[in-house]
Amino acid sequence: MNKTIHTVTSPVMGTFYRSSAPDAPPLVEPGQTVKPEDIVCMIESMKIFTEIRCGRAGVVKKILVENEEPVMKNQALLEITLGEK
Amino acid sequence: MTFNKILVANRGEIALRVIRTCREMGIKTVALYSDADMDSLPVKQADEAMHIGPALSRKSYLNQDAVIAAARETGADAVHPGYGFLSESASFAQACHDNGIIFIGPSSRTIARAGDKSAARQILINMGIPVIPGSDDVIATPEAASDAAEQVGYPVILKAAGGGGGRGMRIARNQKDLLGAFSVASAEAGAAFGNPALYLEKYIEKPRHIEIQILGDHFGNYVHLGERECSIQMRYQKLIEEAPSSFVDETLREQLGSTAIRIAKAFDYTNAGTMEFLVDKDKNFYFMEVNARVQVEHPVTELVTGLDIVRKQIDIAAGNELGLAQADILLNGWAMECRINASDPTDNFMPSPGEITSVILPGGPGVRLDTHIHDRYMVTPFYDSLIGKLCVWAPDRFQSVRRMKRALDEFEITGIATTIDFYKKVFENKQFQDGNIDTHFLEQMDNL
Numbered sequence: 178m179n180k181t182i183h184t185v186t187s188p189v190m191g192t193f194y195r196s197s198a199p200d201a202p203p204l205v206e207p208g209q210t211v212k213p214e215d216i217v218c219m220i221e222s223m224k225i226f227t228e229i230r231c232g233r234a235g236v237v238k239k240i241l242v243e244n245e246e247p248v249m250k251n252q253a254l255l256e257i258t259l260g261e262k
Numbered sequence: 263m264t265f266n267k268i269l270v271a272n273r274g275e276i277a278l279r280v281i282r283t284c285r286e287m288g289i290k291t292v293a294l295y296s297d298a299d300m301d302s303l304p305v306k307q308a309d310e311a312m313h314i315g316p317a318l319s320r321k322s323y324l325n326q327d328a329v330i331a332a333a334r335e336t337g338a339d340a341v342h343p344g345y346g347f348l349s350e351s352a353s354f355a356q357a358c359h360d361n362g363i364i365f366i367g368p369s370s371r372t373i374a375r376a377g378d379k380s381a382a383r384q385i386l387i388n389m390g391i392p393v394i395p396g397s398d399d400v401i402a403t404p405e406a407a408s409d410a411a412e413q414v415g416y417p418v419i420l421k422a423a424g425g426g427g428g429r430g431m432r433i434a435r436n437q438k439d440l441l442g443a444f445s446v447a448s449a450e451a452g453a454a455f456g457n458p459a460l461y462l463e464k465y466i467e468k469p470r471h472i473e474i475q476i477l478g479d480h481f482g483n484y485v486h487l488g489e490r491e492c493s494i495q496m497r498y499q500k501l502i503e504e505a506p507s508s509f510v511d512e513t514l515r516e517q518l519g520s521t522a523i524r525i526a527k528a529f530d531y532t533n534a535g536t537m538e539f540l541v542d543k544d545k546n547f548y549f550m551e552v553n554a555r556v557q558v559e560h561p562v563t564e565l566v567t568g569l570d571i572v573r574k575q576i577d578i579a580a581g582n583e584l585g586l587a588q589a590d591i592l593l594n595g596w597a598m599e600c601r602i603n604a605s606d607p608t609d610n611f612m613p614s615p616g617e618i619t620s621v622i623l624p625g626g627p628g629v630r631l632d633t634h635i636h637d638r639y640m641v642t643p644f645y646d647s648l649i650g651k652l653c654v655w656a657p658d659r660f661q662s663v664r665r666m667k668r669a670l671d672e673f674e675i676t677g678i679a680t681t682i683d684f685y686k687k688v689f690e691n692k693q694f695q696d697g698n699i700d701t702h703f704l705e706q707m708d709n710l
Contacts (some may be wrong), residue, residue, distance in 0.1 A: 190615045191643045192318075198449040198458065219449070223604065223613035223647040224429060226450050247643070 183233040183257040190250045191222030193242045203244075205255075209237045217255055220248065235259040263580050265289050265340045268366070269333045270304065272344030273323060274634045275650060276556070277304035280342045283572040292336045294329065296322035298642045303634045310336055317644045323347045324456065326354045333363050340364040340579060342572075346646065349555035350377055350425055366579040367533050368554050376529045376552040379423055379461055385528055386549055391521060394540065394548045396463025404444040408437055410462045417465040420447045424457030428498030433465055466548070468700045469540040471495065472507055473553075474522035475563045477574050478532050479584040486519035487563050487571075488593050490536075493699045494688065496611055501681065501704070502688065503559035504598040505566045508659060508697030514545055519588075525549065534560075534575045543700075558601065558648065561630060565597035565655040595655055596662040600670065602633070602650040604641045606679035615643040619677035624669040628655045641678055649680070663695055 187193070195203040195218055205217045216228045217237070235257040242254055267290040270277045277293060281304055284291045293308035298317035305311040312332045315322035322328070324347055333341055341358055343349035349367065352374035358365035367373070376382055380399050387393055397410040400423050411418045411434065420443055422430030430451030434440035444460070452458035475487040491507030492500045510518070522537035529552065536553040560571045569586075578584065605611045618639045623631055633650030635641075641649060654669055656662040667689045673682050688694050691707060 189613055189643070191613070197445050199452060201445070201449075221453060222615060222643040223645065224450075224454055225613055225647075226446065226453065227612075228446065 181259050182238065183231075183235060183259055184253045185217060185229060185231060185255040185257065187220050187229070187248045187250060187252045187254055188227065189220060189222045191220045191227075191248060193244065193246050193248045193254060194219040194221060194226075195240070195244045197228075205237050205240075207237050207239060211235060211237055211257065229254065231255075231257060233257055233259055263582065265364070265576065265580055267292065267309075267336065267338045267340075268576070269329075269336060269338035269341045269363075270294065270308065270344065271323070271329045271341050271348055272346070273299050273302065273304065273645065275632045275648065276344035276558075277302075278307060278634050279632055280344060280572055281307045283570055283576065284342075287573060287576065289576070292332065292338050294323065294332060296644075298640075298644050303636065312336060317642065319347065319644065320456070326351070326357055329354070330357050330361055330363070333358070334361060338363065340366055340576075342366040342575070343555065345555045345558055350553075352377065364579050366575050368529075368531055368535065372529050372531050373554045376531070376535075376554050377424070379421075379551060382529070382552065386525060389524065389528060391525065392546070392548050394463045394466060394550070397461050399461070400459040401462050402459075404441045407440055407444055407460070407462050411437070411440055414462070414464040417467075418462050419465040420444065420460050420462055422447070422451035422455055422457070423459035423461050424451055424455030428495075428500075429454035430458075430460065431498045466540055466542060468702060469493075469542055470507070470509055470699070471500070471538065471550075471701050472510060472518065472541050472547070473536050473538040473557075474518050475557075475560070475571070476522050476526050476531070476535050476537065477571075477578065477584060477586070478526050478535070479578045480532055480581060481583055483584040483586075484523045484526055485584065485586050485588050485591055486522050487567050487569065487591055489515060489518060490559055490562055491699075492559060493701050494694075494703055495701050496704050500559065501601050501603075502599065502685065503562050504596065504659075504662070505562040506593055506596070509541065509545075514541075514547075518547060521547075521549070525552065533578050534571050558651065559599055561632060561651060561653045562597040562599045565630065565653060566593045566595055567591060568594065595657045596659045597653060597655045598662050598666050599651055599653045600666065600685045601648055601681070602652055602673075602675075603647040603681045604649050604678050605647045605681060607681055607684035608679070611681075613643060613647050614679035615641045616678040617641070618649075618675055620674075621676070622672065622674040624652065624672035626669075626672075628665050629653070629669050630655070635675070649675075659697065663689055
C-alpha cells in the first residue's frame, strides 16, 4: 500500500458550498469514491459560481471547510486519499 | 415638488452616483452599509449612514425589512435602489409604498409584469413586437428544458427568470450540454436573484446587443434617449458600452426607439428604464427584456444627451412632469465606457478580490470616472466585481477610441488583477476600432 493524500484547494477567495444548489444534497460525502472530473464543491466569489473538480481519482477522506464558510485563495478544501499505485 | 431625504439602498459606485446627484439637488442622503462596507466612500459622502447587517447580501442589502426599517428610522421620504439588489423587486417596491416611502423606480405592478418574462413575452407577441422564439413558460426541470429545446432547435440559451445581467445564463449546443448547464444556471440565478427559475430561448448567432434608454413620467409622457451598443461582453456580462452605436442609422434608431416606447406604455412603465434588443446582421431586431432600473452603463447616454438620468428619476418619482419632448433629445458626440472589474483576464476572468494597495486615477478633458475605490481599499468577495466605470466623451467615435486609450494608459491599480490592461488590447484591435463587433467579439478577439 502506497497511499498519498491529494488536497483540493480553492482557486479564489470566496464562499464555500458543498452543494450546487441551496436545496440540493452535498456533491460528495466522506468515504465516497471520486473520479478526477467529478465536481466536489462550489466556490462563490463576486456572485460567480466556480465548480471545483477533484483533479485526481480516489476516496474523499475529509472535508476541511463548513458549508457557506469564507475561504481564501489556495486554501485547502478537501482531502482525497489516492488509490493504490 | 421634491424630496427632503433619500435613502440609497445600494453600495459601491452606484450608491456614490446617486448621492452625488442628491447633493447637487440639495436633497439629504442616507447610505446603508454592511459589515464589509463600513469605511466606504458612500458612507463618507452621505449625510447619514446606517448599518444594515453582515457582509452576505441576503443578510444586508437584500434584507427588505431592514432597509424599510432604516428608511423609517431616518425619516427618508424616498428610496433609490440603484441597480441589482432590490432594484427589480416588486415586493420591495410594494413594501416601500405600504410604508409611505416613495420607491424611485417603476410601480410594483410594472416591475412584476415586466419581470415575469414569460408573461411579458406573451403581451409583446400579442402586440406584434418581434421576440426570440423560446419556451412559453418557466422551465422547472432539465427534462422540460430538453423538450423546449427540441421545439425551438439548438443552439439554445438558458436565462434566469428573476433578473438580468448574465447571472444564471448558459448556452447549450446539444442535449448533453443542456442537461449539464441546467443546475449551475439555476444555482446562479438563485444566488443572484433569490429565484432559481429559468427560461429557455433560441440562441441567435452573431447578434449585436443594442438597448434603448427610456424615461416616462406619471402623466403619460415618454421619451427615448437613443441607443447604447453593448455587444462587447464576456459570458453575457457587458464590459464595454458606447452611445450611439455605429451600426444604428436614423431609421433603425427611430424603429427601436418607438418600439421601446410602445413596450413601456404596454407595462404602464414610469421612471427610467431600458429595453434590450438583439439586432441581427440584417438589422432585424428582437426584444429581449426590460431592465426596470437605472443601468450600470447609463453614463454613456448622459454624456451624449447632456441629461442627468438619476436626477430625472428623482424628479419623476417626486411627481413632476418629464418636461422633455422627443425633439428635445439630441445626441451629441460619442461616449464609451469600460467597466473596470476586479477580475483576471489572464486567468479566464476569475474574480480577483483583495486589497488595492494603490491607485492612480485618469482624468483630463472628456474623462468621467465613477468609482468607489481608493488607496488601501479592500475588494471583498461578497459583491459583484465592478469597481469602477471609466467613461470618455469625444466629438466622434475615432476620437473617443483615442481618448479611452489615453485614459486607460493613465489608470493604474496595484494589488489586485483588473480588466484595465485587457481593454488596452481591445482598443488596439482593428475590428473593434472599425466598429465591426458582435456579442462574440471577445471570444474571437485573439483570432482577429
